[in-house]
Amino acid sequence: MIMQNIVAVIGPTASGKTALSVELAKRFSGEIISADSMQIYKTMDIATAKPTEEEKQGIPHHLMDFLDPCEEFSVARFCELAKNAVTDISGRGNLPIVTGGTGLYVDALLGDMQFEETEVDPVLRTSITADVEEKGVDKTLEYIRTFDPASAERLSVGRNPKRLIRCIEVYLSTGMTQTQLNEKQAGSGSAYQAIKIGLTARDREFLYERINRRVDLMMENGLLEEARRFYQQQSGDTACAAIGYKELLPYLSGELSLDICVANLKRATRRYAKRQMTWFKRDESIRWFNIDEQSFDEILSEATDMITKEFHYE
Template identity: 30%
Template sequence: MKMIHNGFSNLRTCFRLPLPETSLSRPLPHSLPFRRRCLATVSAAANKEKEKVIVISGPTGTGKSRLALELAKRLNGEIVSADSIQVYQGLDIGSAKPSQSDRKEVPHHLVDILHPCEDYSVGQFFEDARQATRSILDKGRVPIVVGGTGLYLRWFIYGKPDVPIASQDITSKVHLELAELQRKEEWDAAVQLVVKAGDPKAQLLAVNDWYRLRRSLEIIKSSGSPPSAFRVPYDSFRDQDDLNVTDGSGANTAEETNTSDLDYEFMCFFLSVQRLELYKSLDYRCEEMLLGRDGILSEAQWLLNLGLLPNSNSATRGIGYRQAMEYLLSCRQLNGQSSVGEFYKFLSEFQKVSRNFAKRQLTWFRNEKIYNWLDASKPLETVLDFIVDSYQNRSGSLVVPGNLRMPRDITSHREANLIKSYRTRNRHFVRREDCSHILDWIGKTQSGMQRVVNPIEGNYERV
């Protein structure tokens, strides 16, 4: 089977419809079919008045970008990237950023808008993506939001929590309070500082996630409460959906999700393939990112030369970039030397974290009931025709045909056993000599490198 390929080498009006008076004058029957029909009717009627926004997501490497591009051509659309790494200039390979030619053909938003030294948050994405969506609709075009960053998409669809924005004074104080600890790389001490300030969940943050640690302290100082004290709008929709599950399976379809209070009519699609095929594709994809002179190692070198450290901000937390930066730092400590074994250890780790990330994406979106799951191994034209027809359908209902439907869970013991026994089989890096050109590049570029003194200007020195 062949997945929709995304060309690797080449980023409110709220109308509430009240129920008819007659429906309030008598109790509703308790039969499940009636409840589902009633919910679908109310949801469809409410959505008729709303502007449509298409959302496409899926695990890394399932062809989201190519599908969105072709969909935009058919529907006179523009693309809004929901990728936490594509926002950064210079990080092209690791984020599978759309090519310049694609961006000329179809307008893309939220691609290349920040320098890697800058941080980007889900709250900022919400503001930027909603503004881009409104702008696209005002031009009479179709917004197509595409990406795999689950939290970005959740906030974009359901809204962001009412967390206070820190004043400039508080932001400065928090920066000064944590700056020295960050400079000395005393992560544990910084975490305990924030825990004592009032956020015990700071201990659950990923190591060196300084942005979220600072943000937690800003919220505490601004409101007196930790971030977890502020309810997320998504929780209300999730609670409503849980009430609709009566068969004990939790198998709500997108049609059963209560969307009448959302700002737009969101048409959400999740691309996926059989897990074994996905893992193979991801392993090959990681290899391809290391080919050529301008691969992900070159981009990771640039991040290091800017003075950034792995996992120190939004850009350096990206899958692939963190592992590549850690690998190059170990090479620099050995004056630009790396063994074949160390390279293959890095590649194996890169592939492993990519598969694990895809697994987390599947788990995350399995619980996002607003999404219709589509089989990305089907021909591109078939998937395109279905989404275009669904967009143009004014009935308010959307039913995925059996030939396109992808189960949310593993459906057979055979598939589960194959996944458990899966082992990577490389396509490009098979023999020891296959990585010789990379080891030569490391020897030429990483020897004598020293930590950057000025991360803002991007200066670095050779010893």
């Protein structure tokens, strides 16, 4: 089997993934496949740091800005669409570049995980949902840790209640943990020859300051009004998990001042970046670059050389 070449540019929020991906795409006739679980939604532009047309520089972007916020989305659906995009891009002689900070999406695509739907018992799901809502995320993670420590560690990154519910549901309905189910469903091997490029900062405060500046710029660009419009429409559970809206809701409802809400947004984004790094650091195949120690041009040059060498490009 001929393996398809694919590049992944990954890392925490505000690390510069979009800019590097676009420059690499310009050098290698690349097209970008977004691996961001929130940039898939239409109208959610500022909160998700969706690249503007100017930032895209004419490079085609796939799996971005195509789903209504009231619709739900899954990693299985992402893999289906992403694999189709990789085949299409490669078939036209171009290089697929997967870019984003949703580690589960990247791992599922490049690891060739196969997904099977297990039957849903609506009564059981309702019961589990009520229990999770009563206990909260932290206590629910403690419970999951008693029977599936690996999943508890993985789920602590996104802290998505819906995925916590699903993890418990799988265990109670099948007697198999989510970890065991994932192992059972794992593919026989990836169909891709992947180069994984990671962006991070050795000094965590350097990255945190970039995050703070990004939030300030988002507010200047109209994040508050975008959040207001978002809450005026019916949105699905997945879209509502987006960082950037729920932190501003207390201001929109008159409960907290705007300054406090913006500070909470910065803190939530910093915590999210920390969880992203916890996820990605487990993958020893990622080639890391520290954005606080190398200039953008130096990172671009090294990444270009690595791709040229490993994919035997002229």
